[in-house]
Amino acid sequence: MPSNLISSEIAEPYAQALMSLAQTHDLTETFGRDFRDLGQLLDDSPELQDFIANPVISDNDKKEILGRIMGDSNHYLMNFLMLLIDKRRIVFLRPIVEQYLALLRDLNNVVLAEVTSTRELNDEQRRNIEDRVKGMTGAQGVEIKTTIDPDIIGGVIIKVGSQVIDASLRGQLRRIGISLKV
Known part of the structure; x- marks a missing residue:
């Protein structure tokens, strides 16, 4: 698991970029609901956390599983999650979720x-x-x-x-x- 300092340094720009996108398209609350659900799922399932963080598992498998989990989530959010996988930043998903939700709380x-x-x-x-x-x-x-x-x-x-x-x-x-x- 990445250290907290490194996690926050990497998570913050991603969360801010997602917040900017959400504000532009008036989706801040929609992304917040989806991220709360995803955060709860990550909390409840260490297996999912391990799956997402495992470098041996293919990116396509991770995309498929996240696609199933997120279901009919907004396409901007899905594209963001796929970008995290492509950039090998998906290991920082939990800190990004937490940072986004903190930005949303500040906004509201x-x-x-x-x-x-x-x-x-x-x-x-x-x-x-x-x-x-x-x-x-x-x-x-x-x-x-x-x-x-x-x-x-x-x-x-x-x-x-x-x-x-x-x-x-x-x-x-x-x-x-x-x-x-x-």
Whole structure:
């Protein structure tokens, strides 16, 4: 897997070029939806990541599989993905997807809130987190990415950029332990 620094240096110009193309053709949200789905698929399938990154697998096989996965996606996006394969940059697909989605959030004044909880959030909990994050950041919208971690015992941990709000039971117990040591 490529290093993060090299990945971001390569991913950023590709993501910016795709954003420019998307803006020109009023497709920013369409590409965003397709990339969110593709990103989720990559997260859920390490086998797909390995397949895409494998230099032994032919470009034609990669094009065929990506074509099947993307189905009836916009032809500009499909051409972009095929270009990544031709230029041997498909190994950077995940960072390009992440960078594009970050550019889209900036464009729409939306922030990403990474939420860790012990179980799936219900609609009311999502709304409460969105309201709190909007209040903290002044953003127009909030995109929530959830992670389930039973080790936090209860509550949630919310990360927005470099800010972390630890409202987990594990965090509270740790803070109590630290205060008792003083």
